[in-house]
Amino acid sequence: MSSPEPNQPRILIVDDEEIVLVALRETLARAGYLVTALPSAVAALEIIDQTQFAVVISDQLMPRMNGLEFLGLVKEKQPDASRILITALLSCETVIDAINKGEIFRFIIKPWLREELLATVKNAVNRHELIRRNSALQAETLAVNSRLSELNRSLELQVARVAEQNEALGRLNGALADNLTKSVRLCVQTMQTFYPTLGSEARRTHEICRMMAEGLALSAEDTETLSVAAWLHDIGLVGVPRQIIKKWQDGAPLDSAEQQLVEHHPVLGEELASFSDSLSTVGRLIRSHHEWYDGSGYPDRLKGEDIPWLARLLAVAVYFASSRHEEYLVVEQIKLASGTFFDPDAVRAFLRALPKTVLPLREREVLLSELRPGMVLATGIYTANGILLIPEGQQLSGPYIDKLLNHNRISPISQSLIVYC
Numbered sequence: 001m002s003s004p005e006p007n008q009p010r011i012l013i014v015d016d017e018e019i020v021l022v023a024l025r026e027t028l029a030r031a032g033y034l035v036t037a038l039p040s041a042v043a044a045l046e047i048i049d050q051t052q053f054a055v056v057i058s059d060q061l062m063p064r065m066n067g068l069e070f071l072g073l074v075k076e077k078q079p080d081a082s083r084i085l086i087t088a089l090l091s092c093e094t095v096i097d098a099i100n101k102g103e104i105f106r107f108i109i110k111p112w113l114r115e116e117l118l119a120t121v122k123n124a125v126n127r128h129e130l131i132r133r134n135s136a137l138q139a140e141t142l143a144v145n146s147r148l149s150e151l152n153r154s155l156e157l158q159v160a161r162v163a164e165q166n167e168a169l170g171r172l173n174g175a176l177a178d179n180l181t182k183s184v185r186l187c188v189q190t191m192q193t194f195y196p197t198l199g200s201e202a203r204r205t206h207e208i209c210r211m212m213a214e215g216l217a218l219s220a221e222d223t224e225t226l227s228v229a230a231w232l233h234d235i236g237l238v239g240v241p242r243q244i245i246k247k248w249q250d251g252a253p254l255d256s257a258e259q260q261l262v263e264h265h266p267v268l269g270e271e272l273a274s275f276s277d278s279l280s281t282v283g284r285l286i287r288s289h290h291e292w293y294d295g296s297g298y299p300d301r302l303k304g305e306d307i308p309w310l311a312r313l314l315a316v317a318v319y320f321a322s323s324r325h326e327e328y329l330v331v332e333q334i335k336l337a338s339g340t341f342f343d344p345d346a347v348r349a350f351l352r353a354l355p356k357t358v359l360p361l362r363e364r365e366v367l368l369s370e371l372r373p374g375m376v377l378a379t380g381i382y383t384a385n386g387i388l389l390i391p392e393g394q395q396l397s398g399p400y401i402d403k404l405l406n407h408n409r410i411s412p413i414s415q416s417l418i419v420y421c
Contacts, residue, residue: 236269
């Protein structure tokens with residue numbers, strides 16, 4: 001006797017009439033099913049505790065336990081199994097009621113037609129397979145959701161534990177694959193919470209890149225890649241201490257260790273973004289967004305067309321969005337750097353796109369002692385109890401600043417102070 005196929009459906013038949021049991025067993029075995037035939041519902045329940053079945057077929061009139069009672073117990077033990085009742089005397093109303101309540105899948109009236117029996121069993125097997133696959137998919141979905149929830153919790157902890165940013169963001173694997181838009185927004189929010197101006201610069205860079213992509217008529221794939229890279233280009237800075245980021249952005253000199261940390265952030269950004277094959281291109285752009293056209297950039301000292309085309313576009317947008325100088329001066333700097341720092345084609349694309357771009361205002365973080373009359377708040381200032389002191393968009397005057405300083409002496413203001421610049 002040949003061994004059963006690995007995926008051969010198992011059928012359990014229960015009937016106290018030997019001739020019926022044999023007929024059913026032979027018919028279904030010839031149809032390719034792995035059949036277990038038993039004359040007793042009690043014996044069948046013992047087998048059910050040990051073996052999983054795709055379909056359970058039971059006669060209605062049996063001693064000690066009728067078919068509906070037996071199949072009701074089968075439902076408790078193996079709810080995914082399709083249950084079929086064979087009956088000659090039970091009223092159709094009772095059987096249909098059992099179907100509606102989920103006790104049985106179908107019923108067959110004696111005497112049956114062979115074709116009708118095989119069709120019913122085939123449908124029952126298909127139902128079981130569908131339920132099994134759905135269960136597997138549901139389990140996989142729950143596992144993915146569980147991993148996503150864990151990743152979200154890890155990202156929230158990063159705000160308080162900057163030293164663990166690398167490990168926590170590494171757990172983002174799967175989040176962008178399952179829900180790219182939500183995950184990108186979460187990353188930007190995390191960057192902004194960690195260092196507020198990073199969020200502002202990401203928004204400005206994204207808008208410039210969006211208009212350049214439109215002006216160049218980039219493909220949908222390239223547009224999406226450039227868009228995501230624009231949002232996440234500085235995600236690697238979450239591994240750099242805040243005071244070093246501030247020095248670097250303010251143009252203050254860095255020592256060799258600090259410079260090494262800053263120059264490593266595109267590499268870390270690539271690692272954090274490239275957690276799935278679909279984002280590997282985004283990671284390469286992030287790694288290359290500080291490469292200069294003449295080969296003097298970092299981290300790989302790439303030159304000319306060795307730098308990915310989209311990374312050359314991103315480099316111009318990042319430089320403009322992150323500059324602290326007046327916009328017209330930054331534009332002149334970019335023009336002068338065409339052919340050295342920047343690809344001339346990328347500069348031309350930027351210059352065509354800039355007049356059409358509606359840019360968010362630039363923001364910067366300041367200390368309380370650095371507040372000056374005329375500054376405009378980019379975010380509201382609140383007390384430790386959540387009471388609004390000065391709203392977002394308020395232009396500061398001397399009395400407003402004195403109010404903040406007096407309040408700080410009594411109850412220190414711990415939040416970041418963000419102003420438009």
